[in-house]
Amino acid sequence: MKWYQKLHWKIIIGMVLGLSYGILAATMGWQQFTLDWISPWGVIFINLLKLIAVPLVLTSLIVGVASLSDIKKLSRMGGKTIAVYLFTTAVAVSIGLIMVNLFQPGKSIPSELTNKLKASYQETVDAKASNAKKAQDRGPLQPIIDMVPENFIAASANNRNMLQVVIVAILFGIALIQLDNSKSDQLVNLLDIANEVVLRVVDMTMFLAPYGVFSLLANTIVSVAGDDVSQIVDLISALGFYCFVVVFSLLLHAGVTFPVMIKFFTPMKLSTFFKGIAPAQLLAFSTSSSGATLPVTMERCEKNLGVEEEVSSFVLPLGSTINMDGTACYQAVAACFIAQATGIDLTFGDQLTIIFTAVLASVGTVAIPGAGIIMLLIVLEAIGVPSAGIALILGVDRILDMLRTTVNVTGDAAVTVLIAHQEGQLGEAQLSDADEPQFRMSRDE
Numbered sequence: 215m216k217w218y219q220k221l222h223w224k225i226i227i228g229m230v231l232g233l234s235y236g237i238l239a240a241t242m243g244w245q246q247f248t249l250d251w252i253s254p255w256g257v258i259f260i261n262l263l264k265l266i267a268v269p270l271v272l273t274s275l276i277v278g279v280a281s282l283s284d285i286k287k288l289s290r291m292g293g294k295t296i297a298v299y300l301f302t303t304a305v306a307v308s309i310g311l312i313m314v315n316l317f318q319p320g321k322s323i324p325s326e327l328t329n330k331l332k333a334s335y336q337e338t339v340d341a342k343a344s345n346a347k348k349a350q351d352r353g354p355l356q357p358i359i360d361m362v363p364e365n366f367i368a369a370s371a372n373n374r375n376m377l378q379v380v381i382v383a384i385l386f387g388i389a390l391i392q393l394d395n396s397k398s399d400q401l402v403n404l405l406d407i408a409n410e411v412v413l414r415v416v417d418m419t420m421f422l423a424p425y426g427v428f429s430l431l432a433n434t435i436v437s438v439a440g441d442d443v444s445q446i447v448d449l450i451s452a453l454g455f456y457c458f459v460v461v462f463s464l465l466l467h468a469g470v471t472f473p474v475m476i477k478f479f480t481p482m483k484l485s486t487f488f489k490g491i492a493p494a495q496l497l498a499f500s501t502s503s504s505g506a507t508l509p510v511t512m513e514r515c516e517k518n519l520g521v522e523e524e525v526s527s528f529v530l531p532l533g534s535t536i537n538m539d540g541t542a543c544y545q546a547v548a549a550c551f552i553a554q555a556t557g558i559d560l561t562f563g564d565q566l567t568i569i570f571t572a573v574l575a576s577v578g579t580v581a582i583p584g585a586g587i588i589m590l591l592i593v594l595e596a597i598g599v600p601s602a603g604i605a606l607i608l609g610v611d612r613i614l615d616m617l618r619t620t621v622n623v624t625g626d627a628a629v630t631v632l633i634a635h636q637e638g639q640l641g642e643a644q645l646s647d648a649d650e651p652q653f654r655m656s657r658d659e
Contacts (some may be wrong), residue, residue, distance in 0.1 A: 221420065225496040228424035229431055232500075236435025245436050253433040259426025262419045262424040263497075263506040266412060268370045272383050274527035279387025280402050281524050288388070290526075291637055295529050299537040299574060299628050302475075305468045306539040306621075307572045310546030311565055313463040319455040319555025323606065328372050376505060377535040384528075409523075416509045420493070427500040434612060453610050460547050460614050467543055468621045471629040480635040482519070487642045490518035491627045498623040502615045504534045505625050515630050520641035525634040533626035540621030541589070544614060545572045549593045552603035564597045571596045 225422045239248045242328035279288060314320075361381050369378040390398045476487050494511040500503060504511075512530050515521040546568055553560050560568075591601050634640040 221423065222492045222496060225427050225493060225500070226543050228427040229496070229500060232431030232439060233435060235428070236242030236432040238269045239259070239432065239436050248432055248436045252429050254429075256426050256433055259419075259422055259429065260501055260503065260506050262422070262503070262622050263509060266419065266509045267376065267505060268379055268409070269378055269638055270412045270512065271376065271415070272370070272532045273405045273412060274512065274523060275383035275531060276387045276390070277402055277405050277409060278524035278527035279384055280390040280398065285388060285391060286635075288384075288601040291525070291528065291633060292532075294636065295532060295629065296536070298632060299533060299625075299626055302471060302535065302625055302629065303539050303542045303573050304569060305471050306543040306625075307546045307569045309471075310460075310463045310543040311367055311583075313459050313466070313546045313551065313569065314554075316549040317455070317459050318554055319459045320551040320556075322455050323453075323555045331422075334592050367576055376508075376531060380531045380535065383531075393424070412509075413513060416513050420510065423493075423497060427496070430500045434616075437612070451469040453607065456547075456551050456607065457610055457614065460544055461553070461617060464540055464617050464621050467539060468624050471539075472624055475632050480631055480640065482631055482640070482643065487519065487628070488632065490514055490643060491624065494623055494627065495620050497618045499616045502540075504619055504622045504626065505569075507535045507619075509629060511623055515627055516642060519627070520643045521630055521634040522639035522641065525637060525639045526630055528627055529630040529633050533629060534622075537626055537629065539625040540618030542572045543621070544618045545590050547591050547609055548590055548604075549599065550598065552594065552606060553597070553599045555606055556600065556603050557597055560597060567596050568593060584635050 235252075236248075239245060239252075361377055363375065363378040363382065366378075366382050369375040369382070390402060473484050476482055476484055491511070491514050494507055494514050497510050498507040501507060508530060511534075514528050515526045515530065516523055549568055549572075550560060550565075572589075590604060594601050594603065631640065
């Protein structure tokens with residue numbers, strides 16, 4: 215197979231062409247044409263991925279839990295998964311705090327630019343602040359209440375409620391464990407077949423990935439740049455130091471924390487891990503949604519990294535809802551940057567509050583584009599920094615959102631490999647077909 219026929223290269227080519235077209239469209243005034251005729255294909259692609267997410271999580275998780283045949287094993291795996299996710303998130307926040315205190319990008323922003331950005335994004339700030347206030351007013355046990363749906367059909371109709379779907383699937387899986395095999399085998403086999411069907415849909419959808427990525431990147435550039443591409447250049451130039459600190463912190467976490475986990479705590483080679491997960495990373499970058507990327511992440515972990523389904527079907531859906539390393543790291547940098555730009559000195563206690571709040575906020579961040587901004591407002595309120603300060607970073611948030619989502623998905627995959635190894639559920643990686651989705655053959659074939 216030639217290099218340009220492999221999936222990850224097709225996605226990279228789609229990204230480059232999408233960025234190039236977006237710049238050309240902004241320069242030539244083709245914004246409306248792009249929004250009418252190019253952008254919808256990206257929306258269709260994301261909708262297909264979201265369409266797959268709920269049935270994939272439901273079928274694979276029920277089958278995975280039922281196959282454990284031991285509730286103690288399930289609780290042990292769940293405890294380790296949550297502990298590792300919280301640990302990596304705390305490490306991500308700490309890295310962000312160290313970097314932002316070291317470089318202090320907020321002190322390089324002139325007051326004139328601060329006032330201009332606040333005025334430009336005031337309406338958006340007000341809308342985000344309203345949503346954050348609702349989240350902040352919730353009781354201490356509200357996150358636990360939100361985990362349990364009162365109507366499963368309603369929960370499965372909204373990808374933002376993925377954690378509720380996970381809870382229902384676990385309950386059904388545990389119930390199947392408690393039944394006699396003669397009664398439960400038929401249902402488990404039916405769900406296993408349904409899971410195979412869903413995975414074939416994933417394969418078919420991935421053939422559209424390069425075109426969807428082209429559309430999404432073109433839409434991003436046109437939306438940010440408006441009718442003048444120089445606007446995005448000016449904005450990034452003004453906030454370039456801030457962007458550098460965020461990107462550097464994210465790369466440091468993804469390039470050190472996760473490789474250390476893989477190299478020293480699993481038998482997998484780093485090259486094997488990153489090559490196997492590359493298509494999911496590229497998709498996360500272009501969609502800015504770890505929820506939409508979930509079907510591809512699950513497929514890559516199982517098919518290419520050798521993770522058994524009973525582990526991937528539990529750890530990855532949980533990770534897409536509670537593991538937001540990239541988002542937490544970004545929140546730490548952004549909160550301190552805003553404080554520095556507005557002349558507010560943060561004490562050591564304030565920064566400990568950022569760690570604690572950012573870790574908890576990342577657990578409650580839904581896996582959709584831009585949700586991290588709402589959680590950032592909660593962090594700002596916790597340390598006494600004016601929420602209006604987010605106007606400083608809103609202009610470049612969409613671009614940084616793509617990067618932090620990539621880190622989120624990479625973290626999900628790394629923890630899944632780690633848990634699979636500890637549970638004895640990590641087989642040999644198969645990278646021969648890692649770059650191109652193949653239509654699966656049935657068991658009989």
